[in-house]
Amino acid sequence: MKIGMLTWGSHGDIRPFLALADGLQAAGHEVHLVITSLEAGTYDRVRSAVGAKITVLTPHTFSPEQAQAVGQTAYSIRDPMKQMAAILRLAFAPAEDAMFEAAQRLCAESDVLVGHYFMHPLQIAAEHAGLPYVSVLLSHAGVPSDYVNPLGLSMVGRGGNRLLWWLTRTFLNRTLRHYPDRLRKQLGMAPMRDIVSDVWVSRHLALVAVSPQLCPRQPDWPESIQVCGFLDRPNCELEGVLPPSLASFLAAGESPLYMTFGSWMPKDLKGQTLALRLLTDAARRANCRAIIQCSDWQACGFSSDDRILYAAAAPHHLIFPHCLAIVHHGGAGTTQSATLAGKPSIVVANLSEQEHWGRELQRIGVAGKPAKRRNATVASLAAQICALRSTPAMGERARRVGEVMRQEDGVAQAVRQIEIRSGRESF
Known part of the structure; x- marks a missing residue:
């Protein structure tokens, strides 16, 4: 045809x-x-x-x-x-x-x-x-x-x-x-x-x-x-490959969070700075290593260390399987990529559709209650990270769901x- x-x-x-x-x-x-x-x-x-x-x-x-x-x-x-x-x-x-x-x-x-x-x-x-x-x-x-x-x-x-x-x-x-x-x-x-x-x-x-x-x-x-x-596919050209800095960070300590707002990361430096501050401070308060995705993190005045690594982009199918959990905005692709990798999620939604994805992840037992971006604070996000880390059953449930999904x-x-x-x- x-x-x-x-x-x-x-x-x-x-x-x-x-x-x-x-x-x-x-x-x-x-x-x-x-x-x-x-x-x-x-x-x-x-x-x-x-x-x-x-x-x-x-x-x-x-x-x-x-x-x-x-x-x-x-x-x-x-x-x-x-x-x-x-x-x-x-x-x-x-x-x-x-x-x-x-x-x-x-x-x-x-x-x-x-x-x-x-x-x-x-x-x-x-x-x-x-x-x-x-x-x-x-x-x-x-x-x-x-x-x-x-x-x-x-x-x-x-x-x-x-x-x-x-x-x-x-x-x-x-x-x-x-x-x-x-x-x-x-x-x-x-x-x-x-x-x-x-x-x-x-x-x-x-x-x-x-x-x-x-x-x-x-x-x-x-x-x-x-x-x-x-509808998944091998890596797109524009998604790049896993850079050496990411591989080195993964090998240097316990599994990190991967934190991304995807296409909903603000485009202006002021908005990116606020988003980066929220994610960075939440990860530090929860005492968790993290990879934080943002295209202009250097221009926003942030720098990586042994606990936090900033990355402009990373192929989700290559990086997610190595992470503790995924903190994301609840986009359809990111949601299913995290689930496919067998990882639990923390959803910080901007739109009603993203809230829907957060509720679905909660329904199947691989995420807690979704947060709304406008209400998210460092304290509330850190509390969700700590709750996820103290709930091994959620990680095990995500692992089992991912195993089944990879057969599809x-x-x-x-x-x-x-x-x-x-x-x-x-x-």
């Missing part, structure tokens, strides 16, 4: 699609992946080892200051719906028309379309062209079910869950539907009925790219929703599901 793919966002939104593109290409399909990155220039050198075509779309280049403004605006909003609306307005809308044009070009050359679950431009183009559309959800928080609810509340029952989903979908459509409806109008199409069931969870095939260890299949999900597992192959399962649906529906 000729398969067109389109994704948008930060590294956590792009890396899974690089993995799936390689998997589909290796299975004999002809793949064209179009990337829209919020980080200009980051993916220009990324290539597929098996020959998938990769196009980097740069319709709107964010300066570091603009990227920081997006993050700060989203971080300052507590209402999850308004938070999502702000991110789309500031970071998605400026690229929407260019992505819509790219989506239509992909439809002209493809048999099947595969898109990030936010990717309404590709869904609309595929629907208009009469082509099948596969959505890839990087979190199961957006998949409706009578057995769970979008707020993570317990003890509300199936009726309560159904009501909460109805309310959530109503607010989502009021907040977001004007984006797809604008594009649909350009093609003479009727307004969208429901953004969740029409875009996020494709009726053809919706792949939930989450390990079954974190995402149990719900009894009321139709066959078109499949939990394929974590999310890419192979996703490829298989796309091929099964292609045969079943004669795409």
Whole structure:
């Protein structure tokens, strides 16, 4: 098959699609992946080892200051719906028309379309062209079910869950539907009925790219929703290798914490300094060795010693297995990488989606209660580190979950599901 793919966002939104593109290409399909990155220039050198075509779309280049403004605006909003609306307005809308044009070009050359679950431009183009559309959800928080609810509340029952989903979908459509409806109008199409069931969870095939260890299949999900597992891949070029300084630090003492806020580390030096101070002081108060990830740690006035090592970046799959635990922001990729490595987590969340991941890690017993970034203090974070160190059962539980997860192959399962649906529906 000729398969067109389109994704948008930060590294956590792009890396899974690089993995799936390689998997589909290796299975004999002809793949064209179009990337829209919020980080200009980051993916220009990324290539597929098996020959998938990769196009980097740069319709709107964010300066570091603009990227920081997006993050700060989203971080300052507590209402999850308004938070999502702000991110789309500031970071998605400026690229929407260019992505819509790219989506239509992909439809002209493809048999099947595969898109990030936010990717309404590709869904609309595929629907208009009469082509099948596969959505890839990087979190199961957006998949409706009578057995769970979008707020993570317990003890509300199936009726309560159904009501909460109805309310959530109503607010989502009021907040977001004007984006797809604008594009649909350009093609003479009727307004969208429901953004969740029409875009996020494709009726053809919706792949939930989450390990079954974190995402149990719900009894009321139709066959078109499949939990394929974590879409992992060998190291990306831009992730680098394990530098000698890291290897030496690991060998010099007890296993350290790995502390990272990922793409949610502030871009400005003042914000980075505050974040570094929080992480550094918490690690020292907990009397724990730590590797702290930050691109500009030297400019912020920090220096490494035998207890704290600062690193601009490190490949997670190489460093996480050697660490005591991972302190992170609760991004989908970092969450599953930590779990895959068999390590417990401490989640310091910026967004409601990251809080969801923190709750899921707590539910399966590999993390404590997630913290919120705006409320996190040195004392509270140090207390969480001490609590984790004094709970060996959590580390053992993480080790067992990681063992099972390493037996999974999310890419192979996703490829298989796309091929099964292609045969079943004669795409």
